[in-house]
Amino acid sequence: MRLAVCAEMVFTDLPFVERVRRINEAGFDVELWDARDEDIQALKATGAVFSSMTGYSSGSLVDPDTADDVVRTAEALIPTALELGVSRMVVHPAELVQGQAARPVYRSSGRMWATGARTLEKLGRLGEKHGVTFCLENLNTVLDHPGIPLARAKDTLMLVEAAGHPNAKLMLDLYHAQLGEGNLIELVRAALPYIGEIQVADVPGRCEPGTGEINYAAVARALADAGYEGTVGLEAWAKDDSNAALEAFRTAFTVYAGEKR
Numbered sequence: 001m002r003l004a005v006c007a008e009m010v011f012t013d014l015p016f017v018e019r020v021r022r023i024n025e026a027g028f029d030v031e032l033w034d035a036r037d038e039d040i041q042a043l044k045a046t047g048a049v050f051s052s053m054t055g056y057s058s059g060s061l062v063d064p065d066t067a068d069d070v071v072r073t074a075e076a077l078i079p080t081a082l083e084l085g086v087s088r089m090v091v092h093p094a095e096l097v098q099g100q101a102a103r104p105v106y107r108s109s110g111r112m113w114a115t116g117a118r119t120l121e122k123l124g125r126l127g128e129k130h131g132v133t134f135c136l137e138n139l140n141t142v143l144d145h146p147g148i149p150l151a152r153a154k155d156t157l158m159l160v161e162a163a164g165h166p167n168a169k170l171m172l173d174l175y176h177a178q179l180g181e182g183n184l185i186e187l188v189r190a191a192l193p194y195i196g197e198i199q200v201a202d203v204p205g206r207c208e209p210g211t212g213e214i215n216y217a218a219v220a221r222a223l224a225d226a227g228y229e230g231t232v233g234l235e236a237w238a239k240d241d242s243n244a245a246l247e248a249f250r251t252a253f254t255v256y257a258g259e260k261r
Contacts, residue, residue, distance in 0.1 A: 104147025
């Protein structure tokens with residue numbers, strides 16, 4: 001497994017490029033959220049390996065009226081991804097504005113299912129053309145993202161299966177899955193063929209492993225036993241010190257998962 005860390009959530013007292021540099025120097029790949037306002041050349045100059053970034057800026061995957069905006073803005077972001085060497089671009093089941101539902105919807109429909117699968121397939125074809133993979137991230141609607149339809153891990157997994165394209169995968173976020181569904185080890189086993197990347201944080205608090213209720217050492221062992229060799233990303237706040245948070249993450253995912261990066 002490769003280990004990555006989300007630059008928006010650690011070393012938050014430092015300028016963004018310095019956060020990326022610190023993560024890289026600690027031996028991790030780097031996840032990005034919105035890179036549109038960042039200095040791309042300065043990010044490249046850090047020498048970091050960039051694991052993933054947000055892959056659209058407008059529209060809802062499951063809304064027939066705005067799904068084309070997802071594909072259009074995804075295509076506009078691909079040059080940035082390629083310049084940074086990003087291979088995975090993250091999309092969500094519906095449009096987020098500052099982390100919240102742009103147009104809250106509390107019931108899903110068959111039309112949403114069909115639109116989501118069709119749009120994800122289009123993204124897969126776009127990704128194949130440019131050598132990137134689009135990863136659909138599950139979200140929780142209990143606490144962080146109310147009003148996002150088809151957000152549960154089982155829903156996003158079904159959408160990825162329905163899209164049926166090798167460049168359309170699942171960004172399996174275990175923090176969101178724990179809040180929404182639980183049963184994480186069986187979830188990762190079932191989702192394994194469709195996973196593009198895994199993200200982690202503990203519950204409650206969305207901080208590093210070891211600060212809450214999730215037994216991440218057991219999750220890591222299950223992933224290793226299943227043969228997962230992809231990336232695990234820490235998308236979590238540091239409870240106290242960011243360096244300590246990174247080391248807690250590293251420890252949780254290297255005890256059973258082979259050598260460190």
